Amino acid sequence: MTRSSTSHADPAENPYVEEPPTDFDPVAELSREAAERQATLLRAAVREHDHRYYVEADPLIDDAVYDRLYARLEALEREFDLATDDSPTRRVGGEPLDELETVEHVAPMRSIDNGKTAEAVREFDERVRSGLETAGFDPDDLRYVCEPKFDGLSIEVVYENGRYVLAATRGDGIEGDDVTEQVRTIPSIPGRLRGDPPETLAVRGEIYMPRDAFEAHNEERRERGEDPFANPRNAAAGTLRQLDPAVVADRPLDAFFFDVLAWEEVQNASATRPTTNRGQFDAFDAFGLPRTDRIELVEDIEAAIAYRDRTGEDRETLNYAIDGVVIKVNDRVACEALGSTSRAPRWAFAYKFPPRTATTTVRGITVQVGRTGRLTPVAELEPVDVGGVTVSRATLHNPAEIEGLGVNVGDRVRIYRAGDVIPYVPEVVEKRSEGSYEFPETCPVCGAPIERDGPLAFCSGGLGCPEQLERAVEHWARRDALDVEGLGPERVEQLREAGLVESLPDLYDLTAADLASLEGWGETSAENLIDALDATRNPPLDRFLAGLGIPDVGATTARALATHFGDLDALLDADEAALREVDDVGPEVAASIRTFFDGEENRAAIAGLRERGVDPEPVEGAGEDASPPLDGLTFVFTGSLSVARNDAQATVERHGANATSSVSGNTDYLIAGENPGRSKREDADTNDVPVLDEAAFADLLADHGIDWPPA
Numbered sequence: 186m187t188r189s190s191t192s193h194a195d196p197a198e199n200p201y202v203e204e205p206p207t208d209f210d211p212v213a214e215l216s217r218e219a220a221e222r223q224a225t226l227l228r229a230a231v232r233e234h235d236h237r238y239y240v241e242a243d244p245l246i247d248d249a250v251y252d253r254l255y256a257r258l259e260a261l262e263r264e265f266d267l268a269t270d271d272s273p274t275r276r277v278g279g280e281p282l283d284e285l286e287t288v289e290h291v292a293p294m295r296s297i298d299n300g301k302t303a304e305a306v307r308e309f310d311e312r313v314r315s316g317l318e319t320a321g322f323d324p325d326d327l328r329y330v331c332e333p334k335f336d337g338l339s340i341e342v343v344y345e346n347g348r349y350v351l352a353a354t355r356g357d358g359i360e361g362d363d364v365t366e367q368v369r370t371i372p373s374i375p376g377r378l379r380g381d382p383p384e385t386l387a388v389r390g391e392i393y394m395p396r397d398a399f400e401a402h403n404e405e406r407r408e409r410g411e412d413p414f415a416n417p418r419n420a421a422a423g424t425l426r427q428l429d430p431a432v433v434a435d436r437p438l439d440a441f442f443f444d445v446l447a448w449e450e451v452q453n454a455s456a457t458r459p460t461t462n463r464g465q466f467d468a469f470d471a472f473g474l475p476r477t478d479r480i481e482l483v484e485d486i487e488a489a490i491a492y493r494d495r496t497g498e499d500r501e502t503l504n505y506a507i508d509g510v511v512i513k514v515n516d517r518v519a520c521e522a523l524g525s526t527s528r529a530p531r532w533a534f535a536y537k538f539p540p541r542t543a544t545t546t547v548r549g550i551t552v553q554v555g556r557t558g559r560l561t562p563v564a565e566l567e568p569v570d571v572g573g574v575t576v577s578r579a580t581l582h583n584p585a586e587i588e589g590l591g592v593n594v595g596d597r598v599r600i601y602r603a604g605d606v607i608p609y610v611p612e613v614v615e616k617r618s619e620g621s622y623e624f625p626e627t628c629p630v631c632g633a634p635i636e637r638d639g640p641l642a643f644c645s646g647g648l649g650c651p652e653q654l655e656r657a658v659e660h661w662a663r664r665d666a667l668d669v670e671g672l673g674p675e676r677v678e679q680l681r682e683a684g685l686v687e688s689l690p691d692l693y694d695l696t697a698a699d700l701a702s703l704e705g706w707g708e709t710s711a712e713n714l715i716d717a718l719d720a721t722r723n724p725p726l727d728r729f730l731a732g733l734g735i736p737d738v739g740a741t742t743a744r745a746l747a748t749h750f751g752d753l754d755a756l757l758d759a760d761e762a763a764l765r766e767v768d769d770v771g772p773e774v775a776a777s778i779r780t781f782f783d784g785e786e787n788r789a790a791i792a793g794l795r796e797r798g799v800d801p802e803p804v805e806g807a808g809e810d811a812s813p814p815l816d817g818l819t820f821v822f823t824g825s826l827s828v829a830r831n832d833a834q835a836t837v838e839r840h841g842a843n844a845t846s847s848v849s850g851n852t853d854y855l856i857a858g859e860n861p862g863r864s865k866r867e868d869a870d871t872n873d874v875p876v877l878d879e880a881a882f883a884d885l886l887a888d889h890g891i892d893w894p895p896a
């Protein structure tokens with residue numbers, strides 16, 4: 186099999202690549218010649234966008250714009266009978282990456298036809314009915330099975346004699362990338378099937394990053410100064426492209442399976458393939474393959490439409506991203522009779538949710554200052570409804586983005602909002618102003634000069650900038666840092682405005698009397714905050730470090746630094762070479778730590794804290810030779826313990842162990858509190874992982890000289 190080559194359009198010569206129109210003339214008004222010319226350009230443009238989207242994972246245009254180009258091309262090909270075999274409307278849009286090995290799929294991995302209206306779904310139903318009638322089926326026997334359409338990464342997984350042997354991405358539908366080692370690290374994908382599987386089983390599913398994990402992961406990226414992923418789909422795709430399986434193992438991915446690509450048995454007659462799509466899910470259950478429990482078998486297309494509406498209502502509450510539902514003919518013999526085009530099966534249809542985008546006017550552009558001084562421009566908008574939510578602000582990310590969009594006050598823009606993503610502006614739809622917004626040269630809050638670093642801009646005012654100071658104090662008080670209750674953003678702002686807090690150490694000069702004199706404070710709340718601050722005077726070293734907000738140092742790196750150096754002075758004196766000896770710390774992070782500790786302001790803050798008796802506890806037994814007591818062990822926690830799960834995880838990590846969120850063959854202990862999760866217990870059984878209750882866990886820690894519950 187040869188790899189299909191993709192010719193790329195030269196963006197400069199093709200208007201549909203660089204600046205796709207927002208509207209097209211009606212197809213009926215075109216001459217045949219004009220239609221041919223347009224179709225040729227559109228084909229080249231769609232190919233180019235496919236490449237940017239599937240291969241480079243860096244699309245030039247928004248999905249809605251792409252969908253418009255694609256629909257136009259389909260319409261021209263249909264009306265003027267122009268389809269060519271190599272048209273992108275005839276094939277799946279991806280192609281394998283160069284860095285990974287290429288593998289051929291056991292059966293083509295096709296796309297799915299889709300639409301956003303009930304009308305389009307009814308037309309699909311009519312096509313199915315007439316197709317079945319032609320093939321001699323009784324359309325009255327027709328049943329549909331409905332499932333959520335997961336917005337992740339399509340994957341093929343192959344089992345031979347029940348053993349996991351291969352995983353591949355969709356690629357161009359015929360060949361994909363070999364990601365066997367990467368996918369092997371996903372805990373919910375079994376290494377061995379249970380029950381009575383056929384000799385060869387190839388299944389299709391979707392890999393996704395759970396929403397909570399996505400948010401946590403993005404938070405870490407932001408802390409390291411990296412750009413967050415725009416959505417969970419990109420996060421999952423970016424992760425699976427990692428060539429190093431250890432990186433993949435570190436990021437929480439999960440999977441749902443929904444289709445069988447091949448089911449072959451030579452001798453094992455008991456393992457017959459189910460005759461319905463619904464029945465295949467029961468087989469998945471028996472084999473231990475994860476699948477959604479939101480499957481519904483319905484009597485007719487109207488019930489399928491209702492299913493989509495109900496699913497849409499639950500959309501924001503699910504821990505995974507979905508972009509619609511998939512409606513499939515249930516009976517597999519009927520599916521085979523209907524068959525497939527080269528691009529998509531005729532027996533399935535994706536009924537997508539309405540786009541979460543709208544058009545509105547930019548009323549103003551403001552600039553926000555973050556903890557590290559990073560400046561984020563924000564578009565202040567004419568309020569507009571987007572999928573049921575009123576949006577009046579959208580992020581413009583950074584000055585380079587503004588230049589790229591060419592946006593200015595007064596322009597009409599499209600905004601995009603998904604449940605878990607801050608609304609943003611993918612395009613200007615109508616230019617009504619001159620040029621693009623001119624980014625200020627000084628910080629709008631403190632007036633210090635702005636410094637540019639590539640696409641980003643920073644306020645150079647440091648903790649002298651009121652906004653940076655407030656963010657730094659809030660950061661210090663965060664749960665995973667010093668955990669000071671009662672010190673939220675509003676109170677921090679109040680303390681700064683009252684002149685009580687002008688630096689981090691000032692927090693520890695506060696008195697209950699100072700606070701009680703402020704508006705909205707009583708004696709009790711004042712004393713509570715003073716007590717909460719007092720309780721942080723001897724924090725564990727890692728929390729102290731996390732609280733300082735060193736760029737690139739999140740909670741995990743802070744723990745690694747604390748365990749390695751043991752006390753603050755050793756760390757303050759460490760040069761970059763010494764810092765790089767710590768796990769997780771590469772040259773960039775080492776340089777960033779050094780720069781932070783060399784900064785005069787930061788030195789002064791640390792000295793000021795120590796003068797006020799805020800001094801971190803040294804870590805006992807730390808040092809390069811002594812390996813930490815729980816080194817190499819992996820724990821999973823389930824159910825409720827006497828302390829928060831985060832704290833339990835932090836405790837074992839502080840002593841050298843890993844804490845992960847799902848049980849696999851690599852887990853050493855499952856710690857089960859009250860009301861433990863059933864699936865984790867089952868996974869522990871399957872993988873022979875010992876399950877400890879909290880008392881037994883405390884004993885285990887005591888054997889290693891670790892106190893439980895943690896102080």
Ligand SMILES: NC(=O)c1ccc[n+]([C@@H]2O[C@H](COP(=O)([O-])OP(=O)(O)OC[C@H]3O[C@@H](n4cnc5c(N)ncnc54)[C@H](O)[C@@H]3O)[C@@H](O)[C@H]2O)c1
Pocket residue numbers: 234235237238239244245246247248249251252278295296297299332333334335336338339340355390391443511535
């Ligand atoms: N912005 C751009 O330049 C650009 C370029 C190309 C494509 N796109 C976007 O990509 C999308 C089209 O991509 P596509 O062809 O991969 O289609 P798709 O991703 O919309 O749908 C097909 C996929 O759905 C998945 N799926 C999820 N749940 C499923 C279930 N329960 N049953 C069956 N399949 C299920 C399958 O893995 C399959 O690969 C469009 O939204 C388009 O806008 C954008």
Ligand SMILES: [Zn+2]
Pocket residue numbers: 554628629630631632633644645646650651652
């Ligand atoms: Zn400033």
